[in-house]
Amino acid sequence: MSGGEGNHWYPVALLSDLTQPRRTQLLGAPITVGLKDGAGWVNDAAYHALPTVERFGHLWTSPGNPNRDLFTIPEAESPGRRLVDVGSVRVKCSPLRAVENFLDIAHFPFVHTDILGAEPHTEVERYHVEIREGIDEVWATKVRFFQPQAAKSAEGGIITEYMYRVPAPTCAVLYKTCPPRPGEWDIITLFVQPLTEEWCEVWPWMALYDDDATMAELVSFQQLIFMQDRSILENQIPRKLPLDPGMEVPTQADMTSIAYRRWLKKIRYTYGAQLVAA
Amino acid sequence: MILSWPAPYRFEGLGARVLDWIAVALLEDLPAGQVVPRRVHDVDLAVWRSAAGEVQAWGDRCPHRGMRLSHGFVRKDKLACIYHGWQYDLDGACDYIPAHPDLTPPKTICAQRHDCSTQDGLIWVALEATDSTVPETGDRVPVRSLDVAVSAADVAAMLGLDLAPVLPVDGPFDIALAVQPSGPSHCLVHAVAGSGADPKTVSRHLEDLRNEWEAAA
């Protein structure tokens, strides 16, 4: 390990799908994950127990000594929401590339065509980005984009408003206009388990207001969206996320990504990052 | 507004190269308005043709977020990246960013272009600038391209030849192979044959040759 990545929390299993012990890996090291008496456990290769937290339907662990608690999403606990276990998808890319893509809206018309975006509605208006002091999180607010079918519950095109939050280096939370309940936010997350620096297991999870769709439809919608992203993520060069500003060309639409990269440098999180031009 | 100004991306670690000009495709396998990926030595290229048929060979990487341009799409005389739709003109310069439709992108945002040429029904690429002329394939016509799980140098050696852009093959049909080194242990061979030969027969003969090379490697 190159830096402080060992001291963060990572998702390693979906609690509802942990009927059998699961052998996986975290930050390049093998771990085993299971349930005993209804509680999740995680062992490293030497059968030492690692710390655990059960939250957002997932089991979380850390190979080191986390210096802060796993973040919370208080809004997700409000009554009436449906909690959607989307499962996991493996991707051959840096965990940081997966998070950065999740923070990006400009790709919607081309990668999620006719669902999250469509030509000619490609313009990204200026929005607000900050690294919030104290809580040390990246936030993007007042993000607006035209969407043909923003959610399973959306009918027809609407201007969707978003807020993005990066509460941990490999996790991102999206708060999104909720078509059936104006004034509330749907919550869509991306929790990334770094298998290695260039290979990850991605666990999307959602807390939605939607009384109509079946659970299978909600899961399918999110898997569809993420698998469209996967075909991008496996074809970016280099696989790691470049933190050297000379390697890639951001524009104003990429302000969230710029802040994310800057924040990763600030907290010295370099696992899955490329520091100098190859 | 562009927030930083990088140099065009350069592929590093090119290693020793024997060939100036390398065939990368049969022209008829790349119709106008399409793009294909090609690995030449250790360089990934996006080879594409404008709607008018002009051939281009670029480094397979969009400078914006590193996405392979070979996954993109051609509109008129521009290649667009599939990720965010950035469009590049025939000079390799980005001239349209859909997220900022009113912005004129600075000329510094550009794809890496390589020299390319078409001759004898083949598309040829020079990874580095060269004064040499595009190799001749003689009085032969293109048949088909085949991938071979053997290095180009080893294929040449099995034919009793030093590696060269065009390798004549002893035997029937007056076959020659325009060879494209592709990674350490693969190549593509772009086969041409005497103009009277039946292409299906030549194609099956080429499959037999490939089987022999791969079995011997």
Add this chain to the structure above:
Amino acid sequence: MILYDYVLSASCYKVRLMAALLGVPLELRAVNFHPEREHKSAQMLSLNPAGTLPILQDGKLILTESTEMLRHLTADRPQWRGPDAVWLDYATGLNASLGLARLHDILGYQADIDAVRRAGVAQLRRLEAHLAERRFDGQIFLTSTHPTIDDIACFPNTALAPDGGVSIDVYPSIRLWMRAIRSLPGFIEMPGIHRLHELEVPA
């Protein structure tokens, strides 16, 4: 007709694509294949004891093999039928190679991945050789002057091969054949197979 469907399944997509090209409406019932394994639930097993997807229900008829579904959908469309089952059998064989490699790489299924990918490469070479010979005769589709169920059966696992770590970059005739299928009126996409954006005209 009701299709019990999983959005990421190549076999389900095969049926959705066929129906879309024919203009036949399907009532889709999403099944939570992953992570819930709903296809193994009692309700789904009562429809299909084999516990596989897709399942096509047309009145009292229940079909559980995608090739049979393509035949059923084209029962009164003889122009969509090929001369024999050679390429339909080939398409079924792709499930154990390219299809399994994909499930391994995406969902972590157990597989002897190197052997599975090698088998996929051998199959792709066979397809490429056949399509190259078709092109010598001025044809682009597998068995006829126009697309048949053979093309539709072979298309999904071939086009999705990169999902399982198998490149299709080196097969020019396969690329042109896939392009011809993606250009058909009514074509629909799935994740990993994007539409031809060049056909879109931005306003």
